[in-house]
Amino acid sequence: MITIISKIELEGTDNLKYTDVGYTSEESVINQINEDYDLTLGKFLGENRTKLEIGEVSVSTFFATTDFVNEARATIEDASDLGLIQITDINQL
Amino acid sequence: MSAPVSVNSFSANPTPGNNFYQFSYNVASGTNRLLVIQLTMSNLRSYTGCTYNGVAMTQLHTTNRGGLSQRMAFFYLIDPPTGNNTLRINFSGSQWNPISIHARNFTGSGGVGNEGRTGGQSTPNTQSLTVSDDSMIMATACSINAISTIQIPQGTNRSFVTHNTNRQVGTGAISTGQSAGAYNIRTTSTFGSVTNDRVEILGLSSSANGDSGDFFMILE
Numbered sequence: 001m002i003t004i005i006s007k008i009e010l011e012g013t014d015n016l017k018y019t020d021v022g023y024t025s026e027e028s029v030i031n032q033i034n035e036d037y038d039l040t041l042g043k044f045l046g047e048n049r050t051k052l053e054i055g056e057v058s059v060s061t062f063f064a065t066t067d068f069v070n071e072a073r074a075t076i077e078d079a080s081d082l083g084l085i086q087i088t089d090i091n092q093l
Numbered sequence: 094m095s096a097p098v099s100v101n102s103f104s105a106n107p108t109p110g111n112n113f114y115q116f117s118y119n120v121a122s123g124t125n126r127l128l129v130i131q132l133t134m135s136n137l138r139s140y141t142g143c144t145y146n147g148v149a150m151t152q153l154h155t156t157n158r159g160g161l162s163q164r165m166a167f168f169y170l171i172d173p174p175t176g177n178n179t180l181r182i183n184f185s186g187s188q189w190n191p192i193s194i195h196a197r198n199f200t201g202s203g204g205v206g207n208e209g210r211t212g213g214q215s216t217p218n219t220q221s222l223t224v225s226d227d228s229m230i231m232a233t234a235c236s237i238n239a240i241s242t243i244q245i246p247q248g249t250n251r252s253f254v255t256h257n258t259n260r261q262v263g264t265g266a267i268s269t270g271q272s273a274g275a276y277n278i279r280t281t282s283t284f285g286s287v288t289n290d291r292v293e294i295l296g297l298s299s300s301a302n303g304d305s306g307d308f309f310m311i312l313e
Binding site (some may be wrong): 006015016048052075078081083 | 118254
């Protein structure tokens with residue numbers, strides 16, 4: 001299985017936008033990306049799900065200090081036709 | 094004649110944070126193509142449809158599992174466009190809870206056949222599905238507790254992907270081609286109750302019948 005790396009950023013004023021930016025099979029890259037996600041956007045979403053659902057909190061609050069976050073949790077058997085670059089080092093992102 | 098060939102499975106567990114989620118997905122060329130997608134998410138929102146390359150997919154079901162506060166669904170598209178296109182899932186509003194997504198495509202398939210859906214029952218949850226010759230069976234399970242096994246048929250563990258949608262989901266389990274008959278599909282969780290949803294993916298022999306076509310009688 002290949003893991004797809006998605007860039008997550010603010011769309012409009014209150015939504016998320018996902019863009020696939022690469023793929024990897026390096027466990028260290030996957031772990032680094034997801035640890036960063038869990039400590040930042042993942043934490044914000046986890047703490048604010050109910051308020052986000054009812055509009056009491058906007059995700060733009062999070063993106064006021066962050067341009068984007070990556071996540072690497074989508075897997076696919078074959079990424080060769082997706083037109084993505086292979087990421088072997090997190091510094092490529 | 095032959096079982097379907099499964100191609101290029103995709104699994105993801107994102108928080109959409111929007112009233113849709115979409116991803117690029119490649120459908121292989123070949124004849125008798127079938128694209129399927131299996132979904133589970135919080136029931137605070139509903140599915141309002143799926144499209145592939147802008148073509149509406151057929152809804153097999155959407156099922157509200159009120160006890161688990163989850164909505165599970167299955168969509169499919171016969172003879173989808175081939176190549177790299179966008180698969181899009183639409184919701185009734187912004188979904189801020191994680192969604193479990195599993196997509197795969199097939200060649201050599203006669204489409205989607207029988208299906209069964211059973212809500213949470215004490216583990217193990219064992220249910221029957223009758224299938225035609227050469228069919229494959231896909232199954233998914235949801236529970237408050239971790240999914241332990243998805244057995245298709247009972248006694249044969251199939252690999253599956255685990256997702257967290259604020260509930261535990263096992264998705265993507267699939268059998269090899271089966272002979273015609275009734276099979277028990279078993280889902281288990283570490284504790285408590287677990288759901289059992291199952292779908293028949295038809296092979297090519299299943300779609301043939303004697304109602305139409307050309308017939309020849311040889312007289313000597």
